[in-house]
Amino acid sequence: MRGLRLVPEETKVNFIDKRVLAFIVSFIILSGSIITTVKDGLNFGIDFTGGTVIEVRTPEVPDLGALRQELNGLGLGAISIQEFGQPDDLLIRLPEQVGDAESAKERDSCLEHSKAEFCPASAQQVAIEKVRVTLDAKFEGQIDYRRTEFVGPQVGKELKRQGMYAVFFSLLGILAYVWFRFEWQFGVAAIVALAHDAIATVGLFALTQLEFNLSTVAAILMIAGYSINDTVVVFDRLRENLRKYKKMPLPELFNLSVNQMLARTLMTSVTTLLALVALYVFGGEVIRDFVYALIFGIIIGTYSSVFIASPVLLYMNIRRSDVAPKESEPQEA
DSSP, X not given: OXXXXXXXXXXXXXXXXXXXXXXXXXXXXXXXXXXXXXXXXXXXXXXHHOEEEEEEEOSSOOOHHHHHHHXXXXXXXOOEEEEEXXXXXXXXXXXXXXXXXXXXXHHHHHHTTSOGGGSOOOHHHHHHHHHHHHHHHHTTTOOEEXXXXXXXXXXXXXXHHHHHHHHHHHHXXXXXXXXXXXXXXXXXXXHHHHHHHHHHHHHHXXXXXXXXXXXXXXXXXXXXHHHHHHHHHXXXXXXXXXXXXXXXXXXXXXXXXXXXXXXXXXXXXXXXXXXXXXXXXXXXXXXXXXXXXXXXXXXXXXXXXXXXXXXXXXXXXXXXXXXXXXXXXXXXX
């Protein structure tokens, strides 16, 4: 009894011959991503911009649309509301208020000489109080405030910088690993593919204006790890074939290698996507953006492993002498 196959055995798709078309498609995607990011910017979450997170439990399942409209009518900026586990558990995010840094300094200065009740509240505290009053009026004071967390603007800037460092050093580490594991040409080709995936994912968030936060950075790092795993598998087969087939033209050899690993690549991607789609549908609002980024990343990462990494390597002037065969490996006569 034969198992399920997503692709037939011994496929002979000419991926390398389609590299120009793939490069054009990728150029359009990357150009659009960069232009959209520069023009519209990213919708940074409280993790990066500063603000307040309020977790509450309501006495009944609320109408999120009506509640969101009511809170946004307070003039406190774009307030986001999402379910947090149960339908009656809500996570309310308030952006940092204009002038909050100055008002906070005034309050701190006042507290050095007076009691708290005699000092003016900061702009952020005033915003929190407005939200609490609105919620108490709507739910007749039966709402349970479970936690209130504030992220200052300086902390947000630090988290943004650390997130950029995390992505940069991760790519640098991957380059070093692939360079050590293979040859420098393989490392450069792998980094080109990973940068392609990262820029495309950031462009998606700029286009959709979904919240870009620390979870999104984690998703980008996971996408890089997943993509490099696919790419390394293809590169490993490429290196074996470079050692084995001494007379086969390089474009033909590259096509052979990609086709040999195509079934494995697609099966891994499809099974991962099945799990991610289930999380997207049933996982709730809290992780939806994170899973959304991963779904897109798996698709774009699979595409780059097949259509970008190998064709770029072909242009890197890779030579058979760079991957000298081991004595135990069979070679083509």
